[in-house]
Amino acid sequence: MNKKVIKVLDIVGGPSAVEPTKAKEINREILEEINSGNQVVLDFAGITSVLTLFLNPAIGDLYGELEPETIKKFFSVENVNDEFKDVFKLVINRAKRFYKNKDILTNAIAEEFDNE
Amino acid sequence: MNKVVIDKKICSTYDGYYTLLEYLSDSKFICKSYEEVKFDFSENREFDINLFAIIVAIAYETKKNGYDFTITKVKNANLKRKWQEYNRFDNLTVLENNIPFKEFAPDLHLDFDQYINEYVYKYVSKMMSDRLGSNIKSNLGEIFGNVETHTESEKVFCCGQINDEKLDFTIVNLGITIRETVDNYTERNNIKNISNPIPWAVAEGNTTKISTGGFGLHLLKEFISKNNGKFQIISGDDYYEWTGEEKNDVFNHFFPGTIVNVEFNLTDKSKYRLKNEDFNINDLF
Numbered sequence: 001m002n003k004k005v006i007k008v009l010d011i012v013g014g015p016s017a018v019e020p021t022k023a024k025e026i027n028r029e030i031l032e033e034i035n036s037g038n039q040v041v042l043d044f045a046g047i048t049s050v051l052t053l054f055l056n057p058a059i060g061d062l063y064g065e066l067e068p069e070t071i072k073k074f075f076s077v078e079n080v081n082d083e084f085k086d087v088f089k090l091v092i093n094r095a096k097r098f099y100k101n102k103d104i105l106t107n108a109i110a111e112e113f114d115n116e
Numbered sequence: 117m118n119k120v121v122i123d124k125k126i127c128s129t130y131d132g133y134y135t136l137l138e139y140l141s142d143s144k145f146i147c148k149s150y151e152e153v154k155f156d157f158s159e160n161r162e163f164d165i166n167l168f169a170i171i172v173a174i175a176y177e178t179k180k181n182g183y184d185f186t187i188t189k190v191k192n193a194n195l196k197r198k199w200q201e202y203n204r205f206d207n208l209t210v211l212e213n214n215i216p217f218k219e220f221a222p223d224l225h226l227d228f229d230q231y232i233n234e235y236v237y238k239y240v241s242k243m244m245s246d247r248l249g250s251n252i253k254s255n256l257g258e259i260f261g262n263v264e265t266h267t268e269s270e271k272v273f274c275c276g277q278i279n280d281e282k283l284d285f286t287i288v289n290l291g292i293t294i295r296e297t298v299d300n301y302t303e304r305n306n307i308k309n310i311s312n313p314i315p316w317a318v319a320e321g322n323t324t325k326i327s328t329g330g331f332g333l334h335l336l337k338e339f340i341s342k343n344n345g346k347f348q349i350i351s352g353d354d355y356y357e358w359t360g361e362e363k364n365d366v367f368n369h370f371f372p373g374t375i376v377n378v379e380f381n382l383t384d385k386s387k388y389r390l391k392n393e394d395f396n397i398n399d400l401f
Contacts, residue, residue, distance in 0.1 A: 014226075016226055016229055016230075018225045018226055018229045018257060019225045019226060020225065020261065020264075021223075049229060049233070049253075050250070050254075051225075051229065051253070051254045051257040051258070051261075052254045052255075052257070052258055053225060053254070053257045053258055053260075053261040068401070071401050072401045075401060076398045076401070077397055077398065080397055082247065083246040083247050083249075083250045084247075084250050085247065085395065085397060086247055086248075086250070086251055086390055087250055087251055087254050088397045088400065089395070089397070089400055090251070090334075090335075092397075092400045092401065093400070094320075098323070
């Protein structure tokens with residue numbers, strides 16, 4: 001299994017990881033590598049601003065394409081500033097919930113608002 | 117008469133927004149008979165400058181429909197300066213303790229992030245740890261990001277006001293309202309209608325997107341309630357306010373887009389932090 005390091009800084013072109021279009025580009029690259037059987041490390045070195053707006057399409061949407069076990073086995077991040085850990089946590093947990101229960105959640109929402 | 121006389125006091129309150137929406141209705145009525153709408157500020161003594169973003173949105177909407185728009189007899193020096201600068205297309209006032217007006221194309225996420233860092237976050241950062249601050253900035257980024265994702269608005273108008281007691285920051289778009297977005301979602305998915313769309317849209321985990329996301333305002337709302345601040349959304353004729361408790365109402369007037377206002381209480385001397393939880397991100401996958 002080869003290991004591919006994707007440097008966020010190289011793709012976003014600066015210290016801010018905020019643009020969804022760049023995030024989608026990264027998401028496609030991660031998927032391509034994992035689907036080719038490679039291990040992917042997403043490197044946040046040099047990144048001083050990270051938004052959920054970026055992490056949702058870059059990392060969260062992986063759960064819509066891959067099984068959680070596959071992501072755990074083939075994907076990791078490094079050099080993430082401690083300041084952003086909770087933003088990652090929010091995005092990962094939300095994506096896991098969203099893609100696991102997409103249909104169930106939709107029905108639950110409908111029921112919850114049924115009585116109003 | 118082609119003028120709308122602005123009340124003595126227009127603030128970032130339920131009544132203030134209601135009055136501004138009333139002025140928008142009046143403007144539309146005026147446009148049936150005249151080619152120009154004037155907002156007359158001769159009687160106005162108090163105007164929250166963050167609401168300038170709404171005045172510009174009304175001006176933009178009026179001009180887009182082929183009519184002229186101007187404001188006259190302004191006494192408030194800050195408002196006067198902002199209006200002059202807006203008309204010179206030099207819309208960035210950089211003064212001490214001033215959050216400048218700025219209009220963005222909805223895809224300029226980087227510019228908005230810089231604007232937040234430079235003009236808003238620096239005033240509130242002392243009340244929060246860096247980790248919490250990153251989440252709050254992210255929440256503000258999501259409010260901006262939702263304009264591109266959901267509204268089809270051509271512009272986003274932003275303005276803020278700061279004094280010793282509070283900081284108000286207003287983000288306005290002229291696009292598809294939250295109710296329209298949520299109604300389209302329920303129709304598309306063949307699920308029952310959601311009668312109060314804004315509380316649903318701002319609740320953690322709910323999204324009308326087909327991919328993960330959502331307004332994601334959980335931490336901002338929690339911070340606001342602890343800080344005794346305020347968070348308001350006006351979208352279409354829906355009014356929503358969060359101060360730790362939710363308030364919903366429906367206006368008699370319609371705003372063709374969405375206004376979001378975030379108010380931070382600057383008299384709060386506390387410093388907030390997230391629960392100190394040490395974890396490795398890679399263990400979360």
